[in-house]
Amino acid sequence: MLMVTEVVPGPTFRNDAPHSLFSIGAHLSSPFHQFYDVTPDGRFLMIRQLAADADPGELILVENWFEELKEKGGS
Numbered sequence: 001m002l003m004v005t006e007v008v009p010g011p012t013f014r015n016d017a018p019h020s021l022f023s024i025g026a027h028l029s030s031p032f033h034q035f036y037d038v039t040p041d042g043r044f045l046m047i048r049q050l051a052a053d054a055d056p057g058e059l060i061l062v063e064n065w066f067e068e069l070k071e072k073g074g075s
Contacts, residue, residue, distance in 0.1 A: 002036075 005018040027035065027046045036046040050056060 001020040002022055002024050003018045004021040006016040008016065010012040022044065024036075036044055040045055056063050
């Protein structure tokens, strides 16, 4: 489970009781390394673990896709 707590501002640190945000299920996790990131708009990027017999296929990385989209969309 990915947990969340609200931090209450003030002169001393205080937080509310943690509660579960969502299950990370088949996503990689480690107590020593962070396997996720949070975008500025609040979305999560996570690494999902493949099944042992799965073919990893290939990874396609598209850079500057937003600029290309704006050019094609005319915006």
